[in-house]
Amino acid sequence: EHVLVTGATGYIGAHIVDILLRRGLRVRGTARSQHKVDEMLRARPQYAERLDFVLVKDLTEPGGFDDAVKGVDAIIHTASPVTLSEDLDREKDLILPAIRGTEAVLLAAKSEPRVQRLIYTSSFAALINASLLANPPAGLTFTAADWNPITYEEGLTGPAISAYRVGKKEAELRAWHCVREEKPQFDLVTICPPLVFGPVVHPVARTAELNHSVTDLWRIACGAYPYPPIRTVIWADVRDVAVAHVEALLRPEVSNMRFTLASPEGFTNQLIADIMREEFDWAKQAVVEGTPGAPVPEWPRADGWTASEKLGFTYHTLRECIVDSIRQFKEIEQRE
Numbered sequence: 001e002h003v004l005v006t007g008a009t010g011y012i013g014a015h016i017v018d019i020l021l022r023r024g025l026r027v028r029g030t031a032r033s034q035h036k037v038d039e040m041l042r043a044r045p046q047y048a049e050r051l052d053f054v055l056v057k058d059l060t061e062p063g064g065f066d067d068a069v070k071g072v073d074a075i076i077h078t079a080s081p082v083t084l085s086e087d088l089d090r091e092k093d094l095i096l097p098a099i100r101g102t103e104a105v106l107l108a109a110k111s112e113p114r115v116q117r118l119i120y121t122s123s124f125a126a127l128i129n130a131s132l133l134a135n136p137p138a139g140l141t142f143t144a145a146d147w148n149p150i151t152y153e154e155g156l157t158g159p160a161i162s163a164y165r166v167g168k169k170e171a172e173l174r175a176w177h178c179v180r181e182e183k184p185q186f187d188l189v190t191i192c193p194p195l196v197f198g199p200v201v202h203p204v205a206r207t208a209e210l211n212h213s214v215t216d217l218w219r220i221a222c223g224a225y226p227y228p229p230i231r232t233v234i235w236a237d238v239r240d241v242a243v244a245h246v247e248a249l250l251r252p253e254v255s256n257m258r259f260t261l262a263s264p265e266g267f268t269n270q271l272i273a274d275i276m277r278e279e280f281d282w283a284k285q286a287v288v289e290g291t292p293g294a295p296v297p298e299w300p301r302a303d304g305w306t307a308s309e310k311l312g313f314t315y316h317t318l319r320e321c322i323v324d325s326i327r328q329f330k331e332i333e334q335r336e
């Protein structure tokens with residue numbers, strides 16, 4: 001089987017590429033930078049015969065994936081802007097690349113009769129109801145049945161996170177609409193990860209290049225205090241997120257399902273700091289102590305069990321995730 005992975009030089013995409021390769025599949029990645037493609041290939045000489053790349057520089061270009069999709073049996077679509085910088089143009093930089101990128105992938109998938117399944121990397125952004133978060137009802141649990149009630153207008157006028165949420169939601173809706181209304185030859189599985197932590201396997205030369213969702217881990221390791229503000233206690237390890245994508249691709253019985261991912265453990269930045277200080281000698285100095293052992297607050301939880309059961313994987317613990325991440329980020333810093 002030959003699998004197309006969009007965003008293959010990104011944080012989650014590169015982990016997916018590696019699992020597919022380890023399982024013996026052929027992989028074509030899309031990327032927007034030849035430099036990152038060269039780095040990806042250089043780090044994987046053993047897979048030279050089963051890994052190649054196509055440059056798709058602009059997600060919003062109609063027909064952008066038409067060449068990339070030729071001859072593949074399945075697509076995992078991860079490419080989308082993941083940045084929450086407030087000076088971005090909400091529509092041009094965040095919303096439209098998410099939506100148009102997914103539309104271009106859908107169009108390409110319809111044009112290649114070999115494609116049997118599309119996996120779309122959605123997000124909690126597509127299902128969370130932010131208005132419940134300020135004062136969550138007791139026992140609130142987010143599941144794959146939930147959809148974010150946010151409107152397009154709120155995405156245009158709100159903070160960058162709102163635009164990100166609108167982009168992810170609208171893109172996922174486009175994918176479901178296509179599969180339900182147009183009944184193409186492929187089916188769909190969508191995966192909604194929460195905040196993702198864990199080590200990197202994509203090209204990262206300097207800690208300043210770390211992807212958005214792990215930067216706060218590194219800031220805590222570097223002594224940030226008060227700890228960076230948190231908006232959630234729900235997280236998942238990137239290795240579990242990637243396995244979920246690959247299992248979603250390979251298991252016929254999960255056809256047209258939507259999954260939420262969530263580690264059974266809640267996290268706080270205090271808990272992350274505690275783990276760093278317990279596990280690394282250097283961190284006893286570098287990481288601010290705060291209030292060790294402070295409990296994880298009551299906060300909505302999420303259904304991570306359905307994915308774990310139907311896709312057959314076990315979540316990494318927070319301790320494993322933080323230790324593996326921080327050990328690696330420290331090595332990257334030492335090479336800078």
Ligand code: NDP
Pocket residue numbers: 006007008009010011012013031032033036056057058059077078079080081082097121122123124168192193194195196197211212213
């Ligand atoms: P990254 O930023 O590491 O990866 C994003 C990928 O999309 C990269 O390959 C990037 O290319 C590509 N990309 C981004 N913007 C554009 C653009 N405008 N045009 C072309 N390509 C673009 O982030 P993640 O790996 O974390 O994100 C992957 C997916 O997972 C996204 O769809 C995101 O919404 C979703 N997700 C992530 C979560 C997280 O906490 N990390 C949580 C939930 C969902 P390049 O490699 O050149 O930078």
